[in-house]
Amino acid sequence: MDDKKQIKRREFINTGVRIGIGVGLGAIGVVLSTRTLSGKSVWQIDPAKCVQCGKCATSCVLEQSAVKCVHVIEMCGYCDLCGGYLRPETKELNTAAESQLCPTAAIARKFVEEPFFEYHIIEELCIGCGKCVKGCGAFGNGSLQLQVQHKLCVNCNQCAIARVCPSEAFSRVPATAPYLLKGFENKK
Amino acid sequence: MNKNARVAILIIFTSLLVFNIFGIQRFPKPEFESGYSQPETQVPSPRGAIFEYLDLAVFIGCLSLISWLVIKKRSRKGVFWLSIFSLLYFGFYRKGCICPVGSLQNISMALFNPEYSLPITAIAFFVLPLGFTLFFGRTFCAGVCPLGAIQDIFAFRPVSLKSWVQSLLGLIPFIYLGLAVLFAATGTDFIVCRYDPFVGFFRHNASFMMFAIGGILLLISVFIARPYCRFLCPYGVLLNLVSRFSKKHLSIAPSKCISCRLCEDACPFGAIDKPTGAKNKEQSNVLVKRLILYCLITPLLMGVCGWTASKYHESFAKVNFKVRLANEIMLSAKTETAQPALEVTTFRASGKAVEKLYAEAARIVDRFYIGSWFLGGFIGLVFGLTLARFTLVQYRTEYTTNKGTCFSCARCVDYCPVKE
Amino acid sequence: MKQKVIIGFAVLLLLSVVFLISRDLFNSSFKSDENPTEYNIDNLKKIDSALICYKEIMQFDPGMEQVYGISVSENNSIFISGNRQVAIFNSNGTKTKTFTTDSSAHCLITDNNSIYLGIGNHIEHYNLAGEKISSWKAYSENGFITSVAVNKEIVYVADAESKRILKYNTKGELLLEIGQKDTSKGIEGFIIPSPYFEVTFGAYNDLWVVNPGKHRIENYSLSGEHQSSWGVASMQLEGFAGCCNPAHLAVLPTGEFVTYEKGLDRIKIYDPTGKFICVVAGPGSFKGESDFHCTQATLVNDLATDLNGNIYVLDAYNLVRVYAKK
Structure with a gap:
């Protein structure tokens, strides 16, 4: 009982x-x-805050960093003497491999017409180090910008790059406007 | 080399205005004559939000299915195959993010930071497993959690631990939980995600240290089954506590236990409680006295632990980026080091006011001070209750699953000769 | 026995995992690993101090929210355009007059009796009392005027958007456009990759225009014929670095040129034939670094000279620096 x-x-x-x-x-x-949040949110870099420290290339949880250089071609000056393409120390202008700034030769250059050249990023080769971004910002129009490529980003709860970013340039943005490119409107 | 000059600049001053003027007609296209047309800038879209809800639907489906398999079907085979599916889907396909274990940080961050808004899926991933556990026990652990599943596969030769070892190691998750909440609530870091040992396998990539930790844990899993779940997982703490009050739970025997002892070694997790001897009046009097004693010293323990933790609040706070930055700047101002850290030079170049940073850092440290009192108090409480629990003996005449620690994996069911 | 060893070993491993994690978590110093892909132009920023032939003799804060353009008149009055206003200073940097404009003037020039302001796509003409004399018709709706040059009867205007030098009389009647691309005549036009496009009169009343995309400074006759040019693209001190430089240009009474480059922020002197002479101020003379990613695209917003050969630098951080020959 x-x-x-x-x-x-x-x-x-x-x-x-x-x-x-x-x-x-x-x-x-x-x-x-x-x-x-009203919708989904994703990680993105604010190019105005980015200092191109190179940590994006090494800190991403993915083998190939989800951060890549994006070329906002609308802003490009199509320059022959491109600060993002050529090594700054080069004394003479030529496009030989040793003159190229990109450590992985991920920038392709195509002659358009005198004196203009079109540049584009070969994404598979880009490691997101931001070297060209810095060169373009300093000497050019800043049309090269580091961005989180959402095709690759696995959208970690806490972004591993954001944690080590020295300029706190990472933030979450709405998935409907997932890029923070300067000089370029987010299109759906 | 002047790093100050090397590090690029973040000069955000009133000069925004000049930029805005430029913004409009800043870059007139060159006048091309060769009929060249400008390609469009390629920006691939993220995975659609609809897929988040698909994940959620799969998650709910898995939870329902596993609960049915455990409670109604009592099928170890079913549980196993569902856990493999979850490992493949939530682990390898969805790359382990977002998971309920990590979501507890989003929740605590949201609870303590009103300006933080979190995705609705994070709430669902946090609440749903707890809700299911409240009704069916830790079925989530059995077959939905990819972290559990990957360890479960490796449980080849489980050995049983002494109960005191199990209890002692069982304190680690409480401390981990406390720290995770502290760091999330102060907006510092999501340490559970940062030290998620298996997510590196899911993504096929991680730092060497995280691979090493994951590898070691899998190695341990061979002998001590599910080491992460039992001795680290902070979410498991919550599930454990909730599961104790679950409405239904996996039982070893479908009806009356015949005490055949066949299931005694069935559980790799030491979650089967054996029948106890008959009540012993004399002994129970001693135990009651001891219980009262422990209940009295628990507040004392909480105070001592809280005080101790609060002494270390600055060490905790230094995990925070802003606090660390403020600290470093203060140090480098004092001792003119040759090469200040990249973070310091970046901050200096940004032109932001250092006083503002100091004030913000001080505010965070204050939060850590309060937080570490709570953390210490919580740990003290856990210590006290763990001690007290030893004095509480539940009299059992049957072999039963321990509702707290049982993962509902249904291994024991196969050992039970009672089938009806 | 064997089981005990296994348990002991496994528990030890588990504790080592806990130790590893906590050590990593509480290791509070910033990692100072070198960046293997760093963009380093320190070598280019070093300038031999023997090459610096000017010194800063004065600086003053015009007390304006934002500054865009500077011009100095014959009697050493300093005109500065800023956020919807123009301020006039005497040679000591004391403000003597200020008046507001409808919108901000990106550039301005004085002919000693009046002021021409480049406001967006058009020119506005003010007298020294701050009254608007006229507002000229815009050449192009989206035009962006970056520079104005004036002598007694002619006004030259540089429009970066339409890539033209526009010749006006002082009443604002358009007389001529220079820079129309015409491949049949071998005229390449001006290459303006970014909104820096300068025009100025030389010491001999001749017209000089910067073709920044070509890193050249071109001389035109008053009727718009290209006559000569100088300048090479190079990262070295003698040349102009970057995609589009020089960003600003002024002429000294001796006919020497003063140039400012963005990127490698340096102000240099060239002789009238375009031979590099010396440096006024090198990288590091100004606050920060110019970078298009930062809000500060250039560190120097404008250059001006006076009849004594002093150089006026309008620092983007709302400061006027005056340099004199050493």
């Missing part, structure tokens, strides 16, 4: 606590659901 009473009492307590936990969980859910 005693045992049965005890079991009943335990069941009662269990039920009570269970309801308590349930209500608590519900409350957390409801309270926080008022503060949810």
Whole structure:
């Protein structure tokens, strides 16, 4: 008889606590659901804050960093003497491999017409080091910018690059406007 | 070499205006004559938001299915294959993000930082497994969690641990949970994600240290089954506590246990409670006295632990980027080091006011001070309760699963000769 | 026995994992590993101090929110355009007059009796009392005027958007356009990759235009014929670095040229034939570094000279620096 009473009492307590936990969980859910994002959000770099420290190339959790250089061609000056393409020390202008700035030769150059050249990033080769970005920003129009490529980014809960970014240039942005390129409008 | 000059600049001053003027007609296209047309800048879209909801639907589906497999079907085979599916889907396909283990940080960050808004999926991933656990036990651990699944596969030769070892190591997840909440609540870091040992395998990439830690844990799994789940996982703490009050739970025998002892060594996780001897009045009196003693010293323990943790609040706070930065800047101002860190030079070049940074860092340190009191108090409470639990003996006449620590993997079911 | 060893070993491993994690977490110093892909132009920034032939003799804060253009008149009055205003200073840097304009003038020039302001796509003409004399019709709707040059009866205007030098009389009637690309005549036109396009009168009342994409300074007759040019593209001190330089140009009474380059922020002197002479101020003379990614595209917003041969530098951080020959 005693045992049965005890079991009943335990069941009662269990039920009570269970309801308590349930209500608590519900409350957390409801309270926080008022503060949810309207949609999905993704990581992105603000080019205005980026200092091209090179950590994007090495800190991403992926083997090939999800950060790549994006060429906002609308801003490009099509220069022959491109600060993002050529090594700054080169004394003479030529496009030999030793004159190229990119450590992986990921920038392709195509002659358009005198005196203009088109540049584009070979994404498979780009490691996201930002060397060209810095050269372009200093000497050119800043049309080369580092961005998180959403085709590659696995959207970690906490971005490993953001954690080590010295200029706190990483932030979450709405997935509907996932790029923070300067001189370029996000198109859907 | 002057690093100050090397590091690029973030001069954000009032000069925004000049930029805006340029912004409009800044880059007139060259006048091409060869009929060249400008290609468009390529910006691939992220994975659509709809897929997030698909993930959520799969997640709910898995939770429901696993609960049915455990409670109704009692099928170890089913549990196993579902866990493989979850490992492949949530682990290797979805690359381990976002998972309920990590979501607890989003929740605590949101609770303590009103300006932080979190994705609705993070709430769902946090609440749903707890909700299912409240009704069916830790079925999430059994077959949905990819971290559990990968370890479970490696449990080839599990050995059983002494209960005191298990209890002692079992304190680690509480400390981990406390730290995770502290760091998330102060907006410092998501340490559970940072030290997720298996996500590196899912992504086929991680730092050497994380691969090493993951590898070591898998090696341990061979002998001590699911070491991460039992002795590290902070979310497991919550599931453990909630599961104790679950409405239903996996039982070893479908009906009456015949105490055949066949299942005694079935559980690789030491989660089967054996029947106890008959009540001993004399012994229970001693235990009650001890329980009262432990209950009295628990507040004392909390105070001592809280005080101790608060002494270390600055060490905790230094994990925070801003605090570390402020610290480094203060140091380098004092001791003219030849090469200040990249972060310091970047900050200096940004032209932001150092006083503002100091004030912000001080505010974060204050939060850490309060937080570390709570952290210490929490750890003290856990210590006290762990001690007290030893004095509580539940009288059992059957072999039962321990509702707290049982992962509902249903291995024991296959050992039970009672089938009806 | 064997089992105990295994357990002990496994527990030890587990504790070592905990140790590794906590050591990594609480290791609070910043990692100072070198950046293997660093973009380093320090060598190019070094300038032999023997080559520096000017010294800063004065600097003053014009007290304006933002500064865009500077011009110095014959009697050494300094005119500065800023955020929807123009301020006039005497040679000591004391403000003598200020008046507001409808919008900000990106550049300005004074002919000693009046001021021509390049405001967006058009020119506005003001007298020294700050009253608007006239507002000229824009050449191009989206035009962006980056430089104005004036002598007694002619006004030359550089429009970076349409890539033209426009010749006006002082009433604002368009007389001539220079820079129309015409391959049949071998005229390449001006290459303007970024909004820096300068025009100025030389010491002999001749017209000089910067063709920044070609890193050249070109001489035109008053009727618009290309006569000569000088300048080479090079990262070295003698040449002009980057995609489009020099960004600013002024002429000294001796006919020597003063150039400012963005990127490698340096102000240099060339003789009237285009031979490099010396450096006024090298990289590091100004606050920060110019970079198009930063809000500060250039560190020097404009250059001007006076009849004594002093050089006026309008620092982007709202400062006027005056340099004199050593």
